[in-house]
Amino acid sequence: MEIITDIQDMQQRCLAARGEGKRLAFVPTMGYLHEGHLSLLRAARAAGDVVVLSIFVNPTQFGAGEDFDSYPRDLSRDAEMARAVGTDWLFAPRASAMYPAGFSTWVEVEGLTGNLCGASRPGHFRGVTTVVCKLFNIVQPHVAFFGQKDFQQLAVIRRMSADLNLPVEVRGLPIVREADGLAMSSRNVKLTPDQRRQALALFDGIRLAAAQVKAGERDSRRVLAAVRERIQQEPEARIDYIQVCHDETLSDLETIGPHAVLLLAVRVGATRLIDNHHLGEEIPEP
Known part of the structure; x- marks a missing residue:
């Protein structure tokens, strides 16, 4: 498994793989992996020739007073876990590269984002849809995997992908729970x-x-x-x-x-x- 931090390098690798006829399966995450993430990676391994995992704690989906600074991070730990389940490329871009000076373009989905987390976390889904759209453009996947625990997020990403004619199949996988029932997070x-x-x-x-x-x-x-x-x-x-x-x-x-x-x-x-x-x-x- 290779760890890639440069956006252009990641995009060129993925475009080259597609040009060779390879099927790209993608799992976007914010890292600190658990069994739920690994279930997505295993599904990606079964569905694709090349498995790409992204780890990026996206600052634009966190509001004021939320836990962006304290969100758990451990890239070395995550890399070992990802390698063990057959991930090919781990994409870990820098925030300054994803949102360079002068960045001013946003993707918003109306309707589905007005309730639930969209109501209690204003601006959250604008950050989610923008970063996922960017990641889809960088990785160019044929199929992308998301957990159903983030039910609204999955619905919003599906709507965005359909509305923008993004050539990505968005698959949702069941919630993975701890032995006592707590949803893994x-x-x-x-x-x-x-x-x-x-x-x-x-x-x-x-x-x-x-x-x-x-x-x-x-x-x-x-x-x-x-x-x-x-x-x-x-x-x-x-x-x-x-x-x-x-x-x-x-x-x-x-x-x-x-x-x-x-x-x-x-x-x-x-x-x-x-x-x-x-x-x-x-x-x-x-």
Whole structure:
């Protein structure tokens, strides 16, 4: 595996590989890899001739007071993990190269970004779509892999790719969970042991909601009230949002049907965690 930091070098390598008829599979990340990321890389290995991983903590998707400076970073650790699952190229550009002096072009997706994380983190998705569009242009992948834990992000990237006619197949893979059900996240390492225990309230809430729907409940308000009550039992849990939305439009749903997905964002201490589950599907098991 090679580590590449220069944008032009990365782009030329990828264009040359495409010219040789090779299929490029891409996994964009912010690093501090965990098993969820590795599942994406394994899928990329199975789908492509060349597997490209990017690691870039994107400053433009962090708002004022968010955890950009404290976001976990360890490129050497990540490189070893990526190498072990068969990654060919690790692209780790510098922020000054991705956003040089005078940078003034942004990609925005309207509609899908007005709810959920888009409402609570203004400007977040402008940064996400801009950097992903740039990475797609640099890496020129045939297929790109994203985790479904970032449900809204996946929907937004799919819409951006379709609207801009980007020749990239965007694939979403299932959430990977810890043995006790907590959705894997690079931010989990920031939790204290007690906060880590309290964070299980998100998964408890999901299982509670899924059980209610399985028993016949269709009123979103009742389901949301039950999830909210469970999470509020934890002293350091602060709810950002708990919503039931349509899985394609991300609009709020009053009645739970086949397109209903439960989405949560909760701060446990200073750490913001997200999770989701399609209601009506089987109760998730760790």
